[in-house]
Amino acid sequence: MEQSGHLAIKNLTKVYERGQVVALKDLSFSVKKGEFLVVIGLSGSGKSTLLRCINRLIEPTSGSVSLDGVDVTSLPSSRMRRMRRGMGMVFQHFNLISRSTVLTNVLTGRLGYTPVWKSMAGWFSKADHELAMKSLERVGLEEKAYVRADELSGGQQQRVGIARALMQQPSLLLVDEPVSALDPATSNSIMQYFEEINQSDDITVLTSLHFLSLARRYGTRIIALKGGELVFDGLPSDIDDSRFKEIYGEEAEEVEVR
Amino acid sequence: MDQRLDGSTLLGNLLHTRARTALKNRAFSFLLDWMIWGYVAYAVMFFLNHYWYTWIPGHWYDTLTLPSWGWPLTIIATLELTVICRNFGRSLGMRAFGLDLYPTSGERISFVRRLLRIAVWQLSVPVACVGFWSNPAVPLHDRAAGTVLRSTREVDREETDANDALGIARVRKPEKRALTTQWGIMSLFLLGLTFWLGWTIIEANLSVLTRRADKAGDLFQKIARPDFRYFFKEDPIFVLRRGSFAILDLMVLTLLMTLLSTVLGTAVAFPLSFLGARNIMSFHPVGLVIYTVVRGFFNIVRAIETLLWATIFAVWVGWGSPFAGVLALTVHTIAALGKLFSEQVEGIDKGPSEAIRAAGGNFFQVIRYAVIPQVVPAFWAFTLYRWDINVRMSTVIALVGAGGVGTLLFYYKNEGQWSIVGSVVVSIVVVVWLMDYLSGWLRERIVR
Amino acid sequence: MSSAGRSTKPLSQLINLLGRSLGQIQKAWEPFIVDFAIIATTWILITYTYSWFTRGPELATYFLVPWWLFLIGSVEIAVLWESFGVSLGHTLFRVRLLGADRRPPTLRQAVVYFFGWHISALPLAGLLASPPLHERWSGLRFHPLIVDSIRPRPWYRRSIGIYLMALFVVVSVAAVGVTITFQNLVRLFSDAYRVAPLWRALVNPNLAILKDSFSDLIVTIFMAVMATLFATIIAVPISFFAARNLTQGAIGRTVYTILRGIMSIFRSIEPIVWAIVFLVWVTSAHASFAGVLALWIHSIADLTKLYAERLESIDEGLMEAISATGASRFQVLRYGVVPQIVNPYISFTLYRFDINVRMATVVGLVGAGGIGGRLIAYLSGQRYANAGTVMLLIVVAVWAIDYLSSRLRSKLL
Incomplete structure (x- = not known):
């Protein structure tokens, strides 16, 4: 295994059986520890599929994904679940359990560490509870711990999602379009949480984003997908007008999100 | 590629x-x-x-x-x-x-x-x-x-x-x-044909309605002037195997029957409903087989009305015993609630289960943390709704010997004491109406 | 009308005061009535079950203590619960009894509230003051429930949790004790052979009676068809007068209330009871006609309710837009309301047809035509193999119609 590759992706291909659609075509790249990697591309370009192939929420058709030298794609499902503990995920639509309290939602981040019988009864250890309150404090929501998740605003819900991912104490954070359901001002504050996590905890962040302006501002490296193929891999400053048109199509025009 | x-x-x-x-x-x-x-x-x-x-x-x-x-x-x-x-x-x-x-x-x-x-x-x-x-x-x-x-x-x-x-x-x-289209004309023709055919098959006869209107009027008058003589007090002539009962006694008995059957039915239907949900069971071909069997069971049992179940159980555990009614209501409740529950499970938002899986949760943890919280309020609502239906049903299953307040209804009907029948009907209407109102009110409060 | 809403007339002042007091009485008594009712019911159930077991079923009674003791006891327990805990009424109405700044009540406050309640709220006089006297004395009042960062107790440590658990145990014991005898249980496990021929017939039906039963099944299905068709014809126009948002003014409201009341009473009477009545009316010579009439009445009541509820939830925006063009009342109905309800109405009708097929098999049991009569005849003649065959037919028909109707309904919506 190469030394620098914290996360290494090789010849990753995903074909959806039913629709005979190729979502990812022979994708290869690697990510260094501590990077803030942004994946950009049009909707349907395979960004979500890529992220979900990494923690195998979607089974890749061929190719391999390895994290810290462990081949993720060949793990049996029980080992895979342990593997997933180390990969936090934050979702576009937050994916919170809307009728449960915020605290319960955050605690579900510990499910991978909790014995099944204990979690069936809803018991989490004292340490887990403390960690949950600490994570909530980090995203500034300790006041809302016992409020039902669906009573929060969109931005607050996403922060709960972040706290839940932090509970896993991951080395890699997979973030799927974290701000596309939010307004611009909230988007920025959410992105700042990721930046802070990336820098102070040295957690690798792999996020897909819709807006190039946000990608330029927060990413240390950008890759672009188009029709499931890698069309760009480099620094944010390398994307000029012609590159942009190549990724987003001829008629696209860049919009600024502040 | x-x-x-x-x-x-x-x-x-x-x-x-x-x-x-x-x-x-x-x-x-x-x-x-x-x-x-x-x-x-x-x-x-x-x-x-x-x-x-x-x-x-x-x-x-x-x-x-x-x-x-x-x-x-x-x-x-x-x-x-x-x-x-x-x-x-x-x-x-x-x-x-x-x-x-x-x-x-x-x-x-x-x-x-x-x-x-x-x-x-x-x-x-x-x-x-x-x-x-x-x-x-x-x-x-x-x-x-x-x-x-x-x-x-x-x-x-x-x-x-x-x-x-x-x-x-x-x-x-x-x-x-x-x-002006063929299918339009055809639909109209079929509708007319159905009216004519149905009218003939059911032997509808409007003249008998008018001819015997006075008889019906008498009947309605007797029922509408209910005689509550035996509401609190037992009718000495009417004797069930274990003594005589007033309307109130049997009404309480009926409500307890429905409670027991609703609780039992829900307790069985709840776990079964996960086995009958396609999205839960599609992880493996064996799961799909279980799904098909469970769903088939729900459909067949549901197709047999509570009253028919009551006839079976009355023969089985004894004519006139409330236990037969409890069993009949329970069996039908299992199937009806099971189907409603599993449809609810099939309609859940996939997001939370994805999140739990991403956090390393296994199959049971996904069900416990992502599926159940989403469906529990609807389950409560369905259970209350079912209780309401069971109360309605329990008042008439006595017809086939499954106990409950209906026993009195059919007893006095056969005796031709219509004003006492009236009092039973009024009691039933009040209870059913109250249950309807209460369960609606509670449901509104729960699903929030 | 002046927007200031001030008036100097003493009469309207009195009305205002009365209105406010009524509001306060309602607010204070709503949770209390729920608590009182549930406590009283539990008490009666416990008494009844206890006396059932100790005195035997025929001497079982609801009141072992004088009625006034029962009444005072229930009231006291309910008030104790409300003063010192979070009661069921509080939970259902989403309120909490809290002090100033939402502080939890101290013991002293709760005691004052408890005794104050008897002086002020029970005779209703104290509720005329604002805030009510017992609230003023104790410094506690109802606050809307807000969840915050204070960790709530787990459900089994709250008084409601404990109460509901106790209630569940009491009711279960009562229900099991009253409905099930040992004899029953023995028969459940030993007497299955009695209905065995019935199950056997489901796999191996008696072909000799299949054709006649099928003819009866056709009658049953047509009973459902006719009842649904005629009920739809009546219920569609009625539903417009039974929808709250379409009935305005004193006359409209009266019609609405009367219609809804009648329909709700008719719906509460099972079709089988209607069938008994209609059998007396049209005689058993027209058995299936009686069945149709019974289903018809019940369907009208049910469909009117379903239709009217749909009407009550229509999009008012479209109606507004149509009336803004200067359309008449009927034009608004035709272009603003009807397009929104056609598909739901068809779907409800199909749903009702599905129910009517089930019910049509059942009204036959009292002799109101169709396949139910055949079934009950076989059952009472103890010819279980034949009964099983008939049941098989019913199951297949009901299942097929249920499947078709749900498929069609899902396409319509």
């Missing part, structure tokens, strides 16, 4: 998904048309029997028995009528499945071409569907007549796409008024 991703086998080419759907729609629309004409044929035979059967050689005494030549004649006649309908205008079956006949050349299909299509059909389809062998999408009779039977929506979309490519804005011709 230059992989051929479409199914390249012969079968795949012949019947890939879209073609298969088209063929299925075609077959089902034909079947529907044929069934409609079968229904008309049944009606004709029914009326022949009803009014003039002696004219027909071989004397049919009922519509389900035909002379030896009757069945082939019926089949051929209905088939021909079906085909004629499907070639001249848009039949009901074609309309129901969104199909229409389009010409492959020329603006419209001429009369001669339609006749030709009918004629070729006689050779191409009935003989083991030969006409479909070479190309299922365009069978022999279509090729001969230069026509094609296609989904109107598909044709519309293609036309729009073509026009868009040419930059033409096409004004869509509005559909004809329903009553």
